[in-house]
Amino acid sequence: MTKAQDSKTRGELFRFGPRTYARGEASFGFSCSRFGDFEERVQFGADGAVSDELLALLHVALGVSTYKAAAAKTVELPSLSPAGRAMAEALYTEGLAEFFVRSGLDYPAGTEFRGPIQDAAAAADVTASGTPLVAFGGGKDSYVAGRIVEEALGMPPQFASVVMAQPVADVLAKTAPAPPLLIWRSLDPKLMTLECAFSGHVPITAINILVLTIAGLLRGSGPILFANERSADEPTLNAGGIIANHQYSKSSQFEALVRAAVAEAAPAAPPTYSVLRPFSELWIASRFAEIEEAFPRFTSCNRNFRIAGDADKRWCGECAKCAFTSLVLSPFIGEEEAMTIFSRIMLDQDALLPVYEELCGLSQQKPWDCVGTIDECQAALFLLSRHPRWSETKAVRALMPRLLEGKSEAALEAQVAASMKPHPRGALPEMLFNAALRLPA
Numbered sequence: 325m326t327k328a329q330d331s332k333t334r335g336e337l338f339r340f341g342p343r344t345y346a347r348g349e350a351s352f353g354f355s356c357s358r359f360g361d362f363e364e365r366v367q368f369g370a371d372g373a374v375s376d377e378l379l380a381l382l383h384v385a386l387g388v389s390t391y392k393a394a395a396a397k398t399v400e401l402p403s404l405s406p407a408g409r410a411m412a413e414a415l416y417t418e419g420l421a422e423f424f425v426r427s428g429l430d431y432p433a434g435t436e437f438r439g440p441i442q443d444a445a446a447a448a449d450v451t452a453s454g455t456p457l458v459a460f461g462g463g464k465d466s467y468v469a470g471r472i473v474e475e476a477l478g479m480p481p482q483f484a485s486v487v488m489a490q491p492v493a494d495v496l497a498k499t500a501p502a503p504p505l506l507i508w509r510s511l512d513p514k515l516m517t518l519e520c521a522f523s524g525h526v527p528i529t530a531i532n533i534l535v536l537t538i539a540g541l542l543r544g545s546g547p548i549l550f551a552n553e554r555s556a557d558e559p560t561l562n563a564g565g566i567i568a569n570h571q572y573s574k575s576s577q578f579e580a581l582v583r584a585a586v587a588e589a590a591p592a593a594p595p596t597y598s599v600l601r602p603f604s605e606l607w608i609a610s611r612f613a614e615i616e617e618a619f620p621r622f623t624s625c626n627r628n629f630r631i632a633g634d635a636d637k638r639w640c641g642e643c644a645k646c647a648f649t650s651l652v653l654s655p656f657i658g659e660e661e662a663m664t665i666f667s668r669i670m671l672d673q674d675a676l677l678p679v680y681e682e683l684c685g686l687s688q689q690k691p692w693d694c695v696g697t698i699d700e701c702q703a704a705l706f707l708l709s710r711h712p713r714w715s716e717t718k719a720v721r722a723l724m725p726r727l728l729e730g731k732s733e734a735a736l737e738a739q740v741a742a743s744m745k746p747h748p749r750g751a752l753p754e755m756l757f758n759a760a761l762r763l764p765a
């Protein structure tokens with residue numbers, strides 16, 4: 325444990341320094357009363373004009389990486405519109421809830437926000453013509469989102485990924501159905517050398533949305549389409565009045581905040597939607613099971629996406645993402661497909677039993693990871709218990725009797741039905757929602 329974590333002392337002030345933009349490249353400055361000045365750079369890979377208001381939103385989102393080093397009690401924000409300010413405050417509070425809780429800091433954090441708020445802009449009527457950019461993260465959700473967009477447009481979509489290291493770019497290129505457009509970020513290297521700094525999770529999707537919004541604007545793209553599912557709305561921790569969601573910036577709440585902030589800051593910029601928002605992870609898995617060409621390529625194991633690029637396998641077989649992906653996908657695939665994907669039967673791995681327990685709500689805490697809801701994990705386990713092959717696996721044999729101690733089969737059947745039922749489309753354009761409903765299962 326570092327000294328700062330040990331003493332639990334937060335820094336005093338975090339400020340946003342200068343930002344510059346020229347010919348498709350931007351630099352963003354940060355100033356922290358404990359550790360000094362930092363700079364992050366983004367190369368958008370295309371030239372053109374970007375309003376300073378839009379750059380300010382990205383500046384705020386990027387700031388979380390530097391902010392968390394000292395978790396200052398006061399944040400002096402750049403000048404923002406009212407919607408931009410709402411997005412910023414949500415990001416530094418709810419977006420960093422996991423960081424505060426797991427660092428042993430008080431939460432709610434009581435952070436003070438300062439900075440000018442502009443007059444409210446007239447609501448912009450945002451239309452998004454042009455070809456969409458589909459955000460690609462290497463996993464099953466991105467594949468299903470790509471399929472929905474292809475179904476809607478009648479042609480393969482343009483994928484785009486935000487990267488910080490060549491090994492991660494290589495993984496994305498190997499896993500993608502077609503080469504993704506790569507947008508490069510670089511953190512200040514000083515951040516990795518700080519002594520006595522706090523460390524923890526950052527709401528990375530907020531950064532990816534705003535980087536891709538600017539990249540899309542510079543290319544004249546249509547909407548920026550993410551693959552965030554409704555399951556991302558379930559908090560990871562909800563106890564003693566404390567709510568913390570590992571996936572906060574993937575949530576529908578944050579998506580609405582960022583869309584409003586972008587519309588106010590830069591009405592010409594493409595809006596963001598998530599094409600998977602009305603759907604659960606179980607529904608997504610059932611559609612992904614039809615995309616067989618992805619089986620030998622995709623990975624949902626986050627170890628592949630570390631900046632250090634130190635993962636040596638497509639699936640580590642030890643983490644919550646490996647356990648979760650195999651749990652929700654297995655009801656829809658057979659043993660041969662499971663071996664093509666995972667090179668082993670995850671449901672038989674002893675090391676994963678405690679993780680399956682957490683996923684199915686049979687232990688104290690849901691994993692701090694990008695996983696589905698407890699209800700749908702239980703529904704998946706129930707489906708597996710009726711499968712001739714998967715019912716014999718260690719995970720199902722160990723956990724199904726325990727699940728049935730507290731729930732009837734009828735209740736579990738209802739959970740399956742609820743998980744497979746799409747929710748209303750909300751903000752998602754009708755054309756994309758209808759295309760999703762047409763995907764084969």
Ligand SMILES: CC(=O)N[C@H]1[C@@H](OP(=O)(O)OP(=O)(O)OC[C@H]2O[C@@H](n3ccc(=O)[nH]c3=O)[C@H](O)[C@@H]2O)O[C@H](CO)[C@@H](O)[C@@H]1O[C@H](C)C(=O)N[C@@H](C)C(=O)N[C@@H](CCC(=O)O)C(=O)O
Binds near residue numbers: 523528529629695
């Ligand atoms: C790949 C991964 O899962 N990383 C998480 C892990 O970090 P680790 O130290 O193992 O490796 P790195 O990712 O290379 O990070 C090194 C340090 O740099 C910090 N950092 C990284 C990116 C950035 O933009 N800003 C940063 O400050 C990072 O925090 C490390 O200190 O554990 C970390 C601590 O919990 C996580 O913060 C790392 O998460 C990455 C930022 C990441 O990209 N994670 C996604 C796979 C992820 O969690 N996606 C969520 C979305 C959550 C959301 O609200 O957006 C999901 O799909 O549900």
Ligand SMILES: Nc1ncnc2c1ncn2[C@@H]1O[C@H](COP(=O)(O)OP(=O)(O)OP(=O)(O)O)[C@@H](O)[C@H]1O
Binds near residue numbers: 551574625
């Ligand atoms: N590096 C990235 N660049 C751009 N978009 C990303 C990146 N990583 C993730 N995303 C977007 O965020 C969404 C959520 O990320 P997540 O890791 O849950 O999805 P995934 O990799 O497609 O699927 P899985 O849940 O199987 O890992 C992705 O589907 C994608 O739309």
